[in-house]
Amino acid sequence: MHIIDNLQYANWSEKIFRQMREGGVDAVHVTIAYHEIFREMVANIEKWNRWFEAFPQLICHGRSGNDVRRAKKDGRTAIIFGFQNPSPIEDDIGLVEICHMLGVRFMQLTYNNQSLLATGCYEAEDSGITRMGRAVIKEMNRVGLVIDMSHSAERSTLEAISLAERPIAITHANPNFWQPAKRNKSDTVLRALGESGGMLGFSLYPHHLKDKSNCSLDSFCEMIARTADLMGVSQIGLGSDLCQDQPDSVVEWMRVGRWSKTIDYGEGSATEAGFPDMPDWFQDNRHFGNIASGLRTVGFSNDETSAIMGENWLRFYDENFTAA
Amino acid sequence: MHIIDNLQYANWSEKIFRQMREGGVDAVHVTIAYHEIFREMVANIEKWNRWFEAFPQLICHGRSGNDVRRAKKDGRTAIIFGFQNPSPIEDDIGLVEICHMLGVRFMQLTYNNQSLLATGCYEAEDSGITRMGRAVIKEMNRVGLVIDMSHSAERSTLEAISLAERPIAITHANPNFWQPAKRNKSDTVLRALGESGGMLGFSLYPHHLKDKSNCSLDSFCEMIARTADLMGVSQIGLGSDLCQDQPDSVVEWMRVGRWSKTIDYGEGSATEAGFPDMPDWFQDNRHFGNIASGLRTVGFSNDETSAIMGENWLRFYDENFTAA
DSSP, X not given: OOOEEEEEOOOOOHHHHHHHHHTTOOEEEEEEESSOOHHHHHHHHHHHHHHHHHOTTTXXXXXXXXXXXXXXXXXXXXXXXXXXXXXXXXXXXXHHHHHHHTTEEEEESOSSSOOSXXXXXXXXXXXXXXXXXXXXXXXXXXXXXXXXXXXBOHHHXXXXXXXXXXXXXXXXXXXXXXXXXXXXXXXXXXHHHHHTTOEEEEOOOGGGSTTXXXXXXXXXXXHHHHHHHHHOGGGEEEOOOBOTTOOHHHHHXXXXXXXXXXXXXXXXXXXXXXXXXXXXXXXXXXXXXXXXXXXXXXXXXXXXXXXXXXXXXXXXXXXXXXXO | OOOEEEEEOOOOOHXXXXXXXXXXXXXXXXXXXXXOOHHHHHXXXXXXXXXXXXXXXXXXXXXXXXXXXXXXXXXXEEEEEEESSSGGGTTOTHHHHXXXXXXXXXXXXXSSSOOSSSOBTTOSOOOOSOHHHHHHXXXXXHHTOEEEOTTBOHHXXXXXXXXXXXXXXXXXXXXXXXXXXXXXXXXXXXXXXXXXXXXXXXXXXXXXXXXXXXXXXXXXXXXHHHHHHXXXXXXXXXXXXXXXXXXXXXXXXXXXXXXXXXXXOTTSXXXXXXXXXXXXXXXXXXXXXXXXXXXXXXXXXHHHHHIIIIIHHHHHHHHHSSOO
């Protein structure tokens, strides 16, 4: 069984890389840009290159499903790059392929707000995919950069699914039926996602969980079972949204970037402005085993559990990370 | 026999790509930066990506010796990226690996002037490799980005050869003994280059040729024979410096970039400011056959001719384009 977590944004350190190995995590999709322009995002890849050089026995850069298989064989964790916002491509469609050449494999078309490409889930009006958005979707499909609509609004998400010629992903979100939240997804979106061959990564970020930090493992796994009924057990995986060891200043950067001079609390509030506590059964990369056990407890077979824990993402990587 | 031209900077067009195919050229190392900063160089790669997309039957991006072999098999020309100046890495050593990730395989440490790394061949004083230069040489060796000293001064070149742990290249220059010119190289440099496993690419740029535009094929090939005696027949190849179809404004950009407000004529002069005429036996990519014939005429065996025409560069690519 491969274990793949298809979204993390931790305050990376040797400690965390060692926890990935302790947890047997074979691949992690890491966010390397929220609001960065191209050159700033490149500086973030430079940081990763230094970590790859410093900890070659723990981590390596992952660009393909086979890189993940090789990493597992070598006892390392493959790190897959992604953006939560299209800011690194600026207004230049040529940067889509450049980013793919640098190993980027996921890009959200929006992060909460309206972008040049689509509408984010916190906007009052969702005007759908823009002119540039249509061109960029085509280009992302051409080169093998996966469209991620985790932070996008409903109409934009449905349009992206239908305009794209290859499956898209919602790397980190949960169903609205379980925990109503602007970031969680409607049955309509989840059904369209599953039917188009797309993937949903279940989030463990407390604001996306029923009962938030007090969410039970059983409730989380029951929700997965109901989502499997809705979209198919082959179209779901994990995208924990683990933001381990981050200071609260980072959640401010994520929410506000440079787009506003006043604070926006996003999913939080003035009284709960920082990162919420993770559930006790998923504190860090060492705890994926709890989820696998929980999935078996709610009735998933061993094969289905493996599919959800990583094999589905691995198949998706094989099919969607290279040129069409 | 593979035909490889290890330096061109043409005004690229479908016409030229077709001439590469007519001439049976399997790989060309193309200059993608003279004075560009990182972001400007990236825009130049974007242009190449569009050409790769527009002319997939003629050209493809080459990152390795095996890419060149595949290109030959497919009837295409592999395009290998290089810089004539370290300006695209700005003052950021992390950009060395980023550029390698983007497929860049050669970088000159200087272009005529003093750079952050070393001294160019037009400076009055040659202070050798700088502090940053030493660090960058080590990093280039680590990732597999080849050091090119074509436009560097003598002391800097000798220091680069001796500091580098992997062979360097002088991609486009000729011996001083044949045509004394600031851009041509002393016996001392050529001997050190050959002994260290480095490669010299013979230039066909008229300012580097005896009798310039009137240079005879026989004289050019005799010079190659004398250079083979000096450095070894396994350490030489071609680097034509073909600047086909370029307007004279481009030679100004090459010479002056943005570093001076007054014109510097480089190897030219006020009366010969533009691009000189190429010799009649080497007008463009269709004429490599003339050089191969000329080499046989001056006494090279078929195997030696193949080595000079491309096999030596191919071996050098195999050994120097990947991480140490």
